[in-house]
Amino acid sequence: MIRFEQVTKRYPDGTTAVDGLSFEVAEGELVTLVGPSGCGKTTTMMMVNRLVEPTSGRVLVGGEDVAGLDPVRLRRRIGYVIQQVGLFPHRTVLDNTATVPALLGWKRARARARAAELLDLVGLDPKTYGPRYPRQLSGGQRQRVGVARALAADPEVLLMDEPFGAVDPVVREQLQDEFLRMRAAVRKTVLLVTHDIEEAVRLGDRIAVYGRGRIEQLDTPGAVLGSPATSYVAEFVGADRGLKRLSVTAVERGDLEQPPVARLDEPAERAAGRLRAEGARWAVVLDAAGDLHGWVGLDALAAGGSVGDLAHRMNAWVPVGAPLKQAFGVMLQHDAGWVAVLDGARFCGVLTPAKLHEALRRSVDADALGVPRGQVGFDSVADA
Numbered sequence: 001m002i003r004f005e006q007v008t009k010r011y012p013d014g015t016t017a018v019d020g021l022s023f024e025v026a027e028g029e030l031v032t033l034v035g036p037s038g039c040g041k042t043t044t045m046m047m048v049n050r051l052v053e054p055t056s057g058r059v060l061v062g063g064e065d066v067a068g069l070d071p072v073r074l075r076r077r078i079g080y081v082i083q084q085v086g087l088f089p090h091r092t093v094l095d096n097t098a099t100v101p102a103l104l105g106w107k108r109a110r111a112r113a114r115a116a117e118l119l120d121l122v123g124l125d126p127k128t129y130g131p132r133y134p135r136q137l138s139g140g141q142r143q144r145v146g147v148a149r150a151l152a153a154d155p156e157v158l159l160m161d162e163p164f165g166a167v168d169p170v171v172r173e174q175l176q177d178e179f180l181r182m183r184a185a186v187r188k189t190v191l192l193v194t195h196d197i198e199e200a201v202r203l204g205d206r207i208a209v210y211g212r213g214r215i216e217q218l219d220t221p222g223a224v225l226g227s228p229a230t231s232y233v234a235e236f237v238g239a240d241r242g243l244k245r246l247s248v249t250a251v252e253r254g255d256l257e258q259p260p261v262a263r264l265d266e267p268a269e270r271a272a273g274r275l276r277a278e279g280a281r282w283a284v285v286l287d288a289a290g291d292l293h294g295w296v297g298l299d300a301l302a303a304g305g306s307v308g309d310l311a312h313r314m315n316a317w318v319p320v321g322a323p324l325k326q327a328f329g330v331m332l333q334h335d336a337g338w339v340a341v342l343d344g345a346r347f348c349g350v351l352t353p354a355k356l357h358e359a360l361r362r363s364v365d366a367d368a369l370g371v372p373r374g375q376v377g378f379d380s381v382a383d384a
């Protein structure tokens with residue numbers, strides 16, 4: 001969808017910002033460009049919409065060399081979130097969001113309806129925020145408007161330059177979450193620039209780690225964190241890359257343990273017998289619908305009555321597909337030795353610290369084999 005072929009950019013003063021770059025972003029894929037300041041990320045991005053022209057090489061969008069396309073029309077096909085947001089200060093939030101549809105000559109009512117829809121999508125109530133001016137918004141809200149504006153004309157391609165850069169870490173994580181949810185709904189080809197490795201691995205299907213003007217490694221987040229290609233990459237991703245891998249590896253059904261299960265309305269004596277037969281000290285307790293209620297210990301069951309009288313409620317759970325980091329966080333928060341894993345309200349099994357460790361090792365091996373994330377078995381080999 002976006003393709004760089006041997007692209008070099010030398011600025012008139014002799015600075016080589018990009019040096020012989022070749023890579024591709026597939027249709028519907030999100031590639032993050034990550035690297036230190038001044039390594040050529042923005043330059044790379046601006047060659048896609050012809051705000052910067054390559055010195056040599058070609059950039060293709062949808063198979064067409066952009067050098068042969070009218071720059072204005074090209075830019076209307078491409079959503080662009082610029083570094084520092086860049087909203088128009090004298091236009092309302094609604095009109096800012098409707099910028100590109102207006103340029104495309106949409107009828108005013110249609111452009112505004114579209115803008116309202118997009119504001120809603122990025123979590124801003126159009127009634128409240130639409131009439132405001134950018135200075136009446138918080139930094140995080142401004143960044144949301146920047147994303148909404150880029151999406152307004154339903155572009156084929158989205159270029160995002162540090163889209164969540166200007167906000168504190170908490171808001172940034174919130175915006176990232178929203179963006180991931182939105183992206184699941186609106187599948188776009190995205191090139192996203194960041195200097196933050198955490199953001200890069202969180203958002204990218206693949207990440208391109210930049211050195212000076214060139215890509216040092218382009219691979220899935222798990223592979224870059226698990227097996228950095230060069231010492232530069234290893235240093236850039238940091239000594240805690242093992243920990244970072246927790247956020248890019250999902251909890252899967254194959255990772256789970258299946259402890260004995262007791263029903264709320266079951267006689268305690270019968271449940272206790274089953275636990276003893278399985279050599280278990282506790283059971284997960286489900287309600288009549290099979291949804292998670294909590295747990296019960298073997299010792300407590302000796303008191304008799306029904307399981308429901310003796311069970312503890314358990315709130316330590318994560319959905320199937322959640323990142324291991326979330327599961328680990330919930331485990332720590334509840335000071336629990338396991339977390340339940342649910343599909344909707346339905347109980348699937350429990351994740352224990354040992355299983356979590358196994359899952360973490362699996363992610364590296366799968367990525368090294370080029371298996372897509374989320375579709376792998378869990379036989380693990382030694383960590384790289």
Ligand SMILES: Nc1ncnc2c1ncn2[C@@H]1O[C@H](COP(=O)(O)OP(=O)(O)OP(=O)(O)O)[C@@H](O)[C@H]1O
Nearest residue numbers: 011013015017036037038039040041042043044195
């Ligand atoms: N118009 C220009 N003329 C000369 N040099 C430029 C120009 N624009 C950028 N550069 C240089 O090209 C290099 C790459 O710049 P670029 O803006 O692409 O970096 P970046 O990776 O986006 O950095 P940051 O993370 O700070 O935004 C830098 O050394 C920069 O000084």
Ligand SMILES: [Mg+2]
Nearest residue numbers: 041042043083
């Ligand atoms: Mg930049």
